[in-house]
Amino acid sequence: MKKRYRNKLVFSEKALQERVKELTCLYEMSEFSQKENLTLSELLSYFVRLIPPAWQYPYLTVARIKFNKKSYTSRGFKETSFRLIEKINVNRKERGTIEVYYLKKMPYVDDGPFLKEERKLLQVISRKVAIDIERIEAKEKIKIFQEQIRHADRLATIGELAAGVAHEINNPLNSILGFAQLINKNNNLNEQDKNDVERIIKASLHSREIIKKLMYFTRQMPQDFTMVNLNQVIRDAMYFLEPQCKKEKVTVSYNLDDNLPLIFADNLQLNQVIVNIVVNAIQAMQKKRKLTIATHSNLQSVFLGIEDTGVGMSEEIMRHIFNPFFTTKITGKGTGLGLSVVHGIVTNHKGKINVKSKEGIGTKFEIEFPVKTN
Numbered sequence: 001m002k003k004r005y006r007n008k009l010v011f012s013e014k015a016l017q018e019r020v021k022e023l024t025c026l027y028e029m030s031e032f033s034q035k036e037n038l039t040l041s042e043l044l045s046y047f048v049r050l051i052p053p054a055w056q057y058p059y060l061t062v063a064r065i066k067f068n069k070k071s072y073t074s075r076g077f078k079e080t081s082f083r084l085i086e087k088i089n090v091n092r093k094e095r096g097t098i099e100v101y102y103l104k105k106m107p108y109v110d111d112g113p114f115l116k117e118e119r120k121l122l123q124v125i126s127r128k129v130a131i132d133i134e135r136i137e138a139k140e141k142i143k144i145f146q147e148q149i150r151h152a153d154r155l156a157t158i159g160e161l162a163a164g165v166a167h168e169i170n171n172p173l174n175s176i177l178g179f180a181q182l183i184n185k186n187n188n189l190n191e192q193d194k195n196d197v198e199r200i201i202k203a204s205l206h207s208r209e210i211i212k213k214l215m216y217f218t219r220q221m222p223q224d225f226t227m228v229n230l231n232q233v234i235r236d237a238m239y240f241l242e243p244q245c246k247k248e249k250v251t252v253s254y255n256l257d258d259n260l261p262l263i264f265a266d267n268l269q270l271n272q273v274i275v276n277i278v279v280n281a282i283q284a285m286q287k288k289r290k291l292t293i294a295t296h297s298n299l300q301s302v303f304l305g306i307e308d309t310g311v312g313m314s315e316e317i318m319r320h321i322f323n324p325f326f327t328t329k330i331t332g333k334g335t336g337l338g339l340s341v342v343h344g345i346v347t348n349h350k351g352k353i354n355v356k357s358k359e360g361i362g363t364k365f366e367i368e369f370p371v372k373t374n
C-alpha cells in the first residue's frame, strides 16, 4: 500500500471513531430522556457525564451544565483556559450554558484545541438539552395545575359540608347559650348548679367561636365592603398584636408602600387575615424571631407579604394547611381553623394566596388582592 493512501485510511478510520463516539453520546441522551417522570436535575446530571466520552481526548475532558442557578459537572471537573461553550436557549430565552474543558493544553486544530465537529456536536447537544428541558417543564407545570385543581375541588367539597354543619348547629347552639344565660340569672341557684351552668356557657361560647370561623371559611358571614387602605388595616391590626410580639420577643419590621391604591374589601375580614397569619408566625418562631410585613402594588393588584423566621413547613404539611381542623399544634393550642378562615376571606375578595416555606428557615405568605378598576 502506498504511504499516502495508508495515511488517508488511518485518518478516515480515526474520523469514523470520532463519529461513533458522537453518535453514542446522542443515542444515550435520547434513550435516557425517554424515561418516565424524569426530573430536570436527573436529566442534567446524567447528560453532563455523557459529554466527555464524545470528545477527542475523553480522559482530559470535563463538562459543566449551568441551569437555573444550579451547576452539574462531570467527574473531576475543573475550569481551565481551554474551553468550548454553548448557550441553552429554552423558548428563545437564554437559561443556561454547557461548557467543555480540556484539562491540559492540547495541539491546536480548528477551534483552539477543539475540532469544528466538536463545536457542532456541542450545539446539537445544547439544542437537545433545551428541548428536553422544555418538555419536562411543561409536564411539571401540568402536574402543578392538576394538583391545584384537585386542591380547590377538595376545599370546595369540604366547604359545602362545613357550610351545612355550621348552619345546622348555629341555631341550636344559640338556644343552648340563651337558655343557659337565662338560668344563670336565677339567684336561687346553688353553688354546684351555678358552676355547671357557667361551664355550659363557656363551652357554648367556645363552640360559637368555631362556628364563626367555619362561617368565615364557607363565606357565610355578613359583610361590609368599602374602599379600604390595606396599610391602615395592617396598622390597626398590629396595634393589638404588637404587645404580643413584644412579649414573645419578636421584632417586627414594616415595608409598606405609601402609594398603595385602595381596594374594595371588608375591613373586619382583612383584619382576620392579618391576625391569623401573624399569630401563626409568632407561634412558629423559636430562635430567630423576626417578622416582616410588606405591601406593594402594580396596576392590577395590591400585595400583602407576611414573612417569619420560624420552623417552616414540609411540603406534606403545606398541602393541608387550608383544610379546616388541620393543625400540628397540641390539643388546646390550635383548632386548625385560622388558615381556613384566611382562605375563605381571600377567596371572598377574589384574591390569591401564595405560600413559600423552608423547614428551619421560615415561611412567607403572600396575598394578592385585585384593585377594582371599574
Ligand SMILES: Nc1ncnc2c1ncn2[C@@H]1O[C@H](COP(=O)(O)OP(=O)(O)OP(=O)(O)O)[C@@H](O)[C@H]1O
Pocket: 276, 280, 281, 284, 308, 310, 311, 312, 313, 317, 321, 326, 327, 328, 329, 333, 334, 335, 336, 337, 338, 339, 340, 363
Ligand atoms: N407561619 C407558619 N410557620 C410554620 N407552620 C405554619 C405557619 N402557619 C401555619 N402553619 C401550619 O399550618 C397549620 C394550620 O394553621 P392554622 O392557622 O389553620 O391552624 P392552627 O394555627 O393550628 O390553629 P388555629 O389557627 O385555629 O389556632 C398549623 O398547625 C401549622 O402546622
Ligand SMILES: [Mg+2]
Pocket: 276, 279, 280, 334, 337, 338, 339
Ligand atoms: Mg393559626
